Amino acid sequence: MAKRIKRYEAFADRVAEQIRRGILAPGERVPSVRQASRSQGVSASTVFRAYYLLEDRGLIEARARSGYFVRERARRLLEEPTPGPRGGMGAEVAVSELVFSVLASLQDSDTVPFGSAFPDPALFPLARLARSMSRGLRERPEAAVIGDMTAGHDALRRQILQRYALAGVSLLPDELVITNGAMEGLNLALQSVTRPGDLVAIESPAFYASLQVLERLGLKAVEIPVHPRHGIDLAILAERLAGLPIKACWLMSHLQNPLGASLSDAHKAELYRLLERYEVPLLEDDAYAELHFDTRPPRPVKAFDRAGLVMHCGSFSKCLAPGYRIGWVAGGRWAEEIARCRLMTTISPSLPAQWAIADYLQHGGFDRHLRRLRHALESQQRAMLAAADRYFPSGTRVSRPTGGYFLWCEFPGRVDALRLMKQALAEGISLAPGPIFSASRGFRHCVRLSYGHSWSPRSEAAMRRLGELLDAF
Amino acid sequence: MAKRIKRYEAFADRVAEQIRRGILAPGERVPSVRQASRSQGVSASTVFRAYYLLEDRGLIEARARSGYFVRERARRLLEEPTPGPRGGMGAEVAVSELVFSVLASLQDSDTVPFGSAFPDPALFPLARLARSMSRGLRERPEAAVIGDMTAGHDALRRQILQRYALAGVSLLPDELVITNGAMEGLNLALQSVTRPGDLVAIESPAFYASLQVLERLGLKAVEIPVHPRHGIDLAILAERLAGLPIKACWLMSHLQNPLGASLSDAHKAELYRLLERYEVPLLEDDAYAELHFDTRPPRPVKAFDRAGLVMHCGSFSKCLAPGYRIGWVAGGRWAEEIARCRLMTTISPSLPAQWAIADYLQHGGFDRHLRRLRHALESQQRAMLAAADRYFPSGTRVSRPTGGYFLWCEFPGRVDALRLMKQALAEGISLAPGPIFSASRGFRHCVRLSYGHSWSPRSEAAMRRLGELLDAF
Incomplete structure (x- = not known):
């Protein structure tokens, strides 16, 4: 069953949060073991274990004789999406037909499954x-x-x-x-x-x-x-x-x-x-x-x-x-x-x-499985974020969730997510368009992308192709 | 998968139906093989196989040198229940609370499960x-x-x-x-x-x-x-x-x-x-x-x-x-x-x-399993019908279904099924009282009894005890 949070894990989480918020920037040196140990009131061994964990999670890297640094890939890539509008005072919902037609279009198992609601069954x-x-x-x-x-x-x-x-x-x-x-x-x-x-x-x-x-x-x-x-x-x-x-x-x-x-x-x-x-x-x-x-x-x-x-x-x-x-x-x-x-x-x-x-x-070892699963999803997220940064047009905003397997992308206003979905499907790439997430069919220029499947050259190519389709708007 | 009905099975069904309807009475001789073969236009071997099947199903028995006879136990025991009243023109239903309270009372697994909605899992x-x-x-x-x-x-x-x-x-x-x-x-x-x-x-x-x-x-x-x-x-x-x-x-x-x-x-x-x-x-x-x-x-x-x-x-x-x-x-x-x-x-x-x-x-052999299951239920039905005949008061009417695992008993009008249920539960016997089967809470003197579990001396004793409780009304 779920274990207690160890001291070094808690410390690692605090550092990870600083990286995520940009308080520790990419390329920047993280506090030395001695500094951290003093300022946080933890033992040197706790700091070491925390840094090993962060290294393992791809957030920091050791440089010979210089200590630990925030990795480039961990940098804040694209801006975060903006919160939605205030919303109405109570609207009838009429989005089900649209959702079903979108879901039906996602059922072809040969597509690159960025639109899937499920992570890869191979992860279980x-x-x-x-x-x-x-x-x-x-x-x-x-x-x-x-x-x-x-x-x-x-x-x-x-x-x-x-x-x-x-x-x-x-x-x-x-x-x-x-x-x-x-x-x-x-x-x-x-x-x-x-x-x-x-x-x-x-x-x-x-x-x-x-x-x-x-x-x-x-x-x-x-x-x-x-x-x-x-x-x-x-x-x-x-x-x-x-x-x-x-x-x-x-x-x-x-x-x-x-x-x-x-x-x-x-x-x-x-x-x-x-x-x-x-x-x-x-x-x-x-x-x-x-x-x-x-x-x-x-x-x-x-x-x-x-x-x-x-x-x-x-x-x-x-x-x-x-x-x-x-x-x-x-x-x-x-x-x-x-x-x-x-x-x-x-x-x-x-x-x-x-x-x-x-x-x-x-x-069965549920907690061991969960650690592996989270690790896989986290590394798949990194890969997708990096690809979004490389291929998506400037002005794109992307969420940076602390778990799960979805990114939310807000594109420049000229992009129409439903049209993008059709164009992408024609090229074998699925995605979930913003309007299915809204009672009032808002979020017309947003999409949800899943990184729930293992990252491959095919995923990379699909991100590049999405970027080209986006550029054409 | 389901096989075709064989000629001898169809013939056996016709005879069984005659027994069920009382056209062939208990103790009566069934047509000889020669008679049946002529009148039905089937071969003698078909008649033999049909009679073996009916013997196996407990409906007829061979007597040495005399042929086949309808068994006593196969006789029409108690009268059939009467159809319910005409019913209203559309009533709100308010029976759910009663149903839940009855179902909750049936959950003790130590009772004789005449009230159960499920047949014995051992049958599967x-x-x-x-x-x-x-x-x-x-x-x-x-x-x-x-x-x-x-x-x-x-x-x-x-x-x-x-x-x-x-x-x-x-x-x-x-x-x-x-x-x-x-x-x-x-x-x-x-x-x-x-x-x-x-x-x-x-x-x-x-x-x-x-x-x-x-x-x-x-x-x-x-x-x-x-x-x-x-x-x-x-x-x-x-x-x-x-x-x-x-x-x-x-x-x-x-x-x-x-x-x-x-x-x-x-x-x-x-x-x-x-x-x-x-x-x-x-x-x-x-x-x-x-x-x-x-x-x-x-x-x-x-x-x-x-x-x-x-x-x-x-x-x-x-x-x-x-x-x-x-x-x-x-x-x-x-x-x-x-x-x-x-x-x-x-x-x-x-x-x-x-x-x-x-x-x-x-x-897996679904049809083989189904034949065994039906055979078990049919023999359990015979045992319960015979016990009802032995122990239940005169004026009791009992259904005689051609399958499934429920009998419907209509008792003389003075019997209150909900009171009977409480008394029976106190003695470790469950049953399903009539009013839970009616939007208008009718069928107050009726109960549904399950023969879905294998028949045992305990079942027999429970039927006798139910008979005594019924007599006390």
């Missing part, structure tokens, strides 16, 4: 999971089938509760409902607190599937802009909560899709105070929780939840077992209603998948 | 399925994960389409949507054709989960009585369709839960003509399709569907793989909408479960 320990599946099927008594369908597999529940505890969130066991992926949890949670016609505050840009769910349930979107690094704009959210009868907030506090933004702990606490003040429930979509590049696991807003207002949705789909379709929701006050609604719609998530994941979490 | 080839799972996980390429999540596993789709073809139903491949069990298929199908407040024609009594779904979606029930053998009352359905703006019919044409009734082919054709005339879509819940005791597979109403009006929902949960949560819907005109709605709510059924079932259907 599928063979090891298969062994856990065999053991789960062998060891689980036949009679358990019926009970497990109602409550969920007990060992899996305990494993998930333990991971919450390690992240500083203590849940009542009854609060946890196992679901068919995070998506089912989000659907059930939203249905538990809204009626058709209600207003729901969402992010702008937002994960397109959340827009489709609002549309399907006849809910209206109050779009709140998201800062590409700091997350949802809390001042505007506060205004909207004060002025409108908003029935729920739905957001990603961490590695937001598509921007990659994360709320700081202070902002999470502030957000929670707002929710409490207006008695508005939060759907916290935390599907990318495990994909952070820092050594610290993030704390969800759920960690601040005193009143049971937060429905926290997680999943193994993006960090361990794609296609197994196992997620969960820690449902706060609405847990029982969510559990009942699940019994009436899908009855239960697949039991073999639950057994396999429970066994894997106990015996 | 779980070890063989586990081998198919291992092979499926080993052989399916990693890259298939993403494609299979959108369309469903291609081999599984083909296997299901082949089984439809053998049952005389030809589907367009695009019509088939793999779902998280039949329950998800039914939910998605209903949402595709209704809006809150709409009227839906359902059976009375009906599967309680269908009532809960109506309640959850804010739909109103038009209850149509079901005859315990012949199925839904088509005359009353026709009246209601003529007089009310019914937006959908939801029924089980075959082995209806809880009565076990099945529509004849003639009635299915008549039902379809009604649907076509009023342009009303049908949700055909066929979860028990494979559990018929006859050798012939039943034809669903879907077989009569010329205009794409029937959404036919099936599942492997009750015939092969409980807990795997793999079902499907052949969605007629609404297939694309159903597929999209699934993508927005649960994205995909669990892939390992799909791979395992596809492999099993190809290599």
Whole structure:
């Protein structure tokens, strides 16, 4: 299970953050071991280990007899995207057709998958999971089938509760409902607190599937802009909560899709105070929780939840077992209603998948896998950022998320992302155009690019070709 | 895959039907081999094989030098239940709380499981399925994960389409949507054709989960009585369709839960003509399709569907793989909408479960397993019917379904099924009380008993004890 943060890891994170913010610039010398040890009050060996880790993560490099320097590739490349406009006061959502037509166009498996919503399945320990599946099927008594369908597999529940505890969130066991992926949890949670016609505050840009769910349930979107690094704009959210009868907030506090933004702990606490003040429930979509590049696991807003207002949705789909379709929701006050609604719609998530994941979490080496996965994604991000810097036109702005596998690119205003998508598809390159992330079809000159697949000469060529297509606008 | 009906099996079915209807009474001699061979125009060897089969199914017995006789146990025991009342013109459904409280009371695994909705997991080839799972996980390429999540596993789709073809139903491949069990298929199908407040024609009594779904979606029930053998009352359905703006019919044409009734082919054709005339879509819940005791597979109403009006929902949960949560819907005109709605709510059924079932259907011996399963259920039904005859008070009426694993018992009017349930639970016996099967909480003196678990002295004692509790009313 998740280990404690070691002192050297915490120190490394602080240095990495300075590099990310440009406080330590590319080519600049990082503090010597002696300096750092004194100023930070840590041992020399702690500093050494931290620097080895940063070297391993590609952020600094040793130069003979001169110490450690920030690497060129770690420099701030392109500017960050700008936050979106303020958004309206509650709009009907009508984006589903567009999303489906875009998703259908992405299904050709021969394209360079920059538009994919999924990371490369090769990044996951599928063979090891298969062994856990065999053991789960062998060891689980036949009679358990019926009970497990109602409550969920007990060992899996305990494993998930333990991971919450390690992240500083203590849940009542009854609060946890196992679901068919995070998506089912989000659907059930939203249905538990809204009626058709209600207003729901969402992010702008937002994960397109959340827009489709609002549309399907006849809910209206109050779009709140998201800062590409700091997350949802809390001042505007506060205004909207004060002025409108908003029935729920739905957001990603961490590695937001598509921007990659994360709320700081202070902002999470502030957000929670707002929710409490207006008695508005939060759907916290935390599907990318495990994909952070820092050594610290993030704390969800759920960690601040005193009143049971937060429905926290997680999943193994993006960090361990794609296609197994196992997620969960820690449902706060609405847990029982969510559990009942699940019994009436899908009855239960697949039991073999639950057994396999429970066994894997106990015996499979989840944390070792996660370290490898994060390392791969981080290095793929570096490669894509460097390529964007090389090939994309000046004026392009690119996000620099601290995890996950998406970059958000804001191109000069003359670029039309939907046209770009068609041109790119014709050349075998997929991408996710900005308008599918917006209830009001904004972000016409933005795209989301995935670096979830291993970087290859083909990826590099695709970035170069995208750059040429962009130049032609 | 399903084999053709052999001549001797068809002949055996005809004899079994005569026994079931009392045309051949217990103790009566069945026609001699010579007589039967002449009158039916079949060979003597066909008659012999049919009689061996009927002997094996416990319906007839050989007496030395006298020929074959209908067994005593095969006699018509108790009378059949009476069809329910005509039902109202569209009522709000408010039965979900009652259903949940009853279901919660059934969860103690130590009770005699007459109230269970699931047959004994020991009846299923779980070890063989586990081998198919291992092979499926080993052989399916990693890259298939993403494609299979959108369309469903291609081999599984083909296997299901082949089984439809053998049952005389030809589907367009695009019509088939793999779902998280039949329950998800039914939910998605209903949402595709209704809006809150709409009227839906359902059976009375009906599967309680269908009532809960109506309640959850804010739909109103038009209850149509079901005859315990012949199925839904088509005359009353026709009246209601003529007089009310019914937006959908939801029924089980075959082995209806809880009565076990099945529509004849003639009635299915008549039902379809009604649907076509009023342009009303049908949700055909066929979860028990494979559990018929006859050798012939039943034809669903879907077989009569010329205009794409029937959404036919099936599942492997009750015939092969409980807990795997793999079902499907052949969605007629609404297939694309159903597929999209699934993508927005649960994205995909669990892939390992799909791979395992596809492999099993190809290599596992499904038809052999089904023959064993049906045989076990038929013999368990005989045992429960005989016990009901021995222990239940006079005036009790019991259904005699031609498959599945439920008996419907109608007790004398003084019996209160909810009180009986509490008393029985206190003695470690579960049962499903009549009122949970009715939008209007009717059937107060009825219960559904499951014979889905192997018959034992404990089952026998539980039936005797139920008889004593009934006598006390």
